[in-house]
Amino acid sequence: MARKLLLAALAVAVVGALGAGAVFLGLFERSVVAREIEQPLSAEQMKTLAKRGAYVAVAADCYACHVVKGGAPWAGGLPFETPFGTIFSTNISPDKEHGIGNWTRAEFHRAVRDGVGKHGHLYPAMPYASYRKLTADDVDAVYAFLMSREPMKVANKANHLPFPFNIRQGLTFWNLVNLSSDTKTEVAGRSALWNRGRYLTDALAHCGECHTPRNLAMGMKESAYLEGAELEGVMAPDITKAGLARMGFDPLVFAGFMKSGISAQGAMTNQMFEVVHFSTQYFTAEDLAAMSAYLFDLDKLPERATPPAPPKPVAVSAEVAASARASYIAVCASCHGMDGQGIPHVVVPLATNASLRLADARNLNKVILTGIPAQRFPGLERMQPMPGFAGQLSDREVADLSNWLRANWGGQQPNVTAEEVKRLR
Amino acid sequence: MTIPTKQLSLTINDKAVGPIDVPETMMMQDFLYEYLNLTGSRMGCxxxxxxxxxxxxxxxxGSLEEMRTCITGAHWFAGRKIRTVEGQAKRDANGAITALSPVQQAFIEHFSFQCGYCTPGFVTGATVLLDQLKRNPVKREALEQVISDALDRHICRCTGxxxxxxxxxxLALKTPGLVKA
Structure with a gap:
């Protein structure tokens, strides 16, 4: 009997090991790249496609990650601090040694859509789980555009990943769990505008990579699609229809915000500043409308703006109000105004600010502590730097201030504690 | 209409000031100008x-920090100690200046300013920097960068x-103990 059990256990172990081995070898990987992509594009096709590819690459926000400030264009090198170690973006200029100059059309397609590059598996910091939904035409266009750039002789940086995360082939397991072979974004019965918006949101602009929380397998959690997630210590907010309305957006204002990065709801900060800077400011009016229509789940945009009603203030204790008001006058009011109105073209308003309306107070607290650098926005707009007040305000004062601001203008419960603020320092 | 006020006491240039009734929403710069006639700190932007x-x-x-008076409320300074540009030089019992501070002297010797509007801020910033260097000396090769990082937020529009x-x-090189070998 015992022997039989042992044999059975051994058999399970062997099958398991064989299965894991098969996964590791990539036997279960399903490419979504069609066979005809093996056929190279003609010089004529490449030329025509490159022009359109410039816009597709902007919409897919490739550049933001594949360049470093002051670095060679498309030569990569941007660090990504992940829970597993640091990964650097790569050189995707057409340099034959360091870039993708020797990559065929099909190799490029497989890297972008399957996450399997010419030299092995890509890390999912490259959003191939989203790019998988790109059309072959759009991937061709980006390929042709990149191949038309100047080759940059810049070597790729080595990733800092400990074992076993440094074994690229291990990504076969992640891919097995997280990559869908259903790459269609189109939904029958919805308008062309809505469908274009979905394609922009899910495939090109890969919004879910940051705004959808990750599941245990570190894939995008479909049941919480776009409901907001933590990213490098800040919250990427909920951008579902309800989430956007909660922040004070209506479809027209939101489309404008993606174009300019500034609205009554505040100015783009952190990674979204880069998204506007490198990508959405160049969106066509149609694409901005489409993205907004999709996120608000509308088949067409309304004619007029219909701002959601401001949140109802929540009461705070007299003690908190007194402490917060004193701090507000001391270090906030001269720029943001006594009534939270801000200064046009200089300082964002607080009374209508989206950060005060988020359920999670972390972004507001962090900004109070560390400030925001000066930022240049499209159309000659420029927001002055906001100083951090970590040195001027105690944990208790920051918590009181945050609670008072959120309760008064954001309609949020005053539940920020001094301990929470301390952890953010 | 009355403006709500609050009593304010603090120490300015080693002298106790207050209690004075000061409007709750008044910025420090206005308090220095309108209540104490200390007009050395300049209102710029x-x-x-x-x-x-x-x-x-x-x-x-005992450490020093630079504070902007145009955007900081007067009451934030309640109970605190500050030094304005008027309090930098040494004075005799009658208030006459007997010696400029080392920073002020260095700026004069180097013809550092022309119109002088930004100078009180530079005096303040450089004084705080030298105090920091006294506490944490830097290597000689890092000095230029440290000065730039500390003072490049000060804007000057005439002499550069x-x-x-x-x-x-x-001054940093001349003063013993600020720069490590």
């Missing part, structure tokens, strides 16, 4: 950018920054 309005905050542990920079660098 009024937005905390140019740093012409800064004063030295003398903290309890070179003479301010040279004055601070010379």
């Amino acid at each position: 009024g937005q905390g950018i140019c740093h012409a309005c800064t004063v030295v905050l003398e903290k309890q542990d 920054y070179v003479r301010y920079f040279e004055a601070v660098r010379d």
